[in-house]
Amino acid sequence: MNDITNQTIEKAANGDIDAFELIYRKCCSFVHNVAFRIVTTQDDAEEVTQEVFISVYRNLKNFRFNASFKTWIYRITINTAVNLSKKWDRNRRREVSFDESEMAVAGRSGTDASVEKQDQDAYIASLLNQLNEDQKVCLILRSIEGLSYAEIADVLNININTVRTRIKRGREKLLNFKKEVMNNEV
Amino acid sequence: MKCSEIQDLILTDYIDGEVNESTKRKIEECIEGCEECRAFFEAVQSTGSDPFEALERKTPSDNVWLNIKENITRPASEQKVYFLDTVKQTFEPFINFRMPAFVLTAVVLLFVMMNVFPINKDDNQVAYVHSEQELEYLAFLTDDEEEDDLGEYVEVIEEYFL
Known part of the structure; x- marks a missing residue:
């Protein structure tokens, strides 16, 4: 990611598709990964990834080189994923409701390893679903992407103490959620 | 440092x-020595930290790049259609779901704006005319010549009666 030069960005901004493909190859993994944790399905994450890179391509000329390119792409990813997630949630809420847990179990297929991965993804999604959008984004950037508090503040354009507060509130919710689950099991 | 901190x-x-x-040293001493802090640390680690570590990184399929490439190399005329679609999609939620709230908010805002910033372009002119008239009136009251004229007039009437 860090080896994307200013020259590559300038070339891509001037319509060089090969330069833009290089940017895509370097960044698609973290863009898709963040998108997947926000929208929770592979298909939706791919649609978000697509929208993000189309948006990046169209706005490359507006990119200011004094900012970090990675931070800029993270910001576009978060905005696109959150907006599309809200839009899709509204549309899906109007459709026939179904029991998500039953659907998740019914959707399991494949080898033991792949089932385990599906379970892990479902567990992470159930944890993140306990949080509001702000807390979810901060925890994804911190705990999954490994960004520092200062980097998260930069991506979201907020104060570092706001990042700290959102992470604290988010983890408190997760602790309470786990307590509730354990009490229900007992 | 207190345990809550x-x-x-x-x-x-x-x-x-x-x-x-x-x-870090102070916190670790507390985790070692205080049962409550140790239990709290373990709970945070098992719920808020460990599940998110070493997760499999997701990667997009090859089709994603092909779709992006197709989209960004599309002729300008077709991209214009795409832009209009995007604008339509952007405003769709407001049109479909938030129309009453949107209209109500707009009306309230308009009402507040009209009260806070009343539009009356003639205000200054009215004030100007008023002040000019007032000045003329004051000038009339304090004008010595006028007073003298009036004085002469009174004197003539007095002489007539005498």
Whole structure:
């Protein structure tokens, strides 16, 4: 990611598709990964990834080189994923409701390893679903992407103490959620 | 440092490696010596930290790049259609779902704006005319010549009666 030069960005901004493909190859993994944790399905994450890179391509000329390119792409990813997630949630809420847990179990297929991965993804999604959008984004950037508090503040354009507060509130919710689950099991 | 402060730091800066060495040492001493803080640390680790570590990184399929490439190399005329679609999609939620709230908010805002910033372009002119008339009136009251004329007039009437 860090080896994307200013020259590559300038070339891509001037319509060089090969330069833009290089940017895509370097960044698609973290863009898709963040998108997947926000929208929770592979298909939706791919649609978000697509929208993000189309948006990046169209706005490359507006990119200011004094900012970090990675931070800029993270910001576009978060905005696109959150907006599309809200839009899709509204549309899906109007459709026939179904029991998500039953659907998740019914959707399991494949080898033991792949089932385990599906379970892990479902567990992470159930944890993140306990949080509001702000807390979810901060925890994804911190705990999954490994960004520092200062980097998260930069991506979201907020104060570092706001990042700290959102992470604290988010983890408190997760602790309470786990307590509730354990009490229900007992 | 109190246990509640230690636990606040465990929940954020300590678990995320954002504390300095001396604070880190104090927290670790408390985790070692205080049963409540140790239990709290273990709970935070098992719920708020461990599940998110070493997760499999997701990667997009090859089709994603092909779709992006097709989209960005599309002729300008077709991209214009895409732009209009995007605008339509952007405003769709407002049109479909938030129309009453949107209209109500707009009406309230308009009402507030009209009261806070009343539009009356003639205000200054009216004030100007008023002040000019007032000045003329004041000038008339204090004009010596006028007073003299009036005085002469009174004298003539007095003479007539006498």
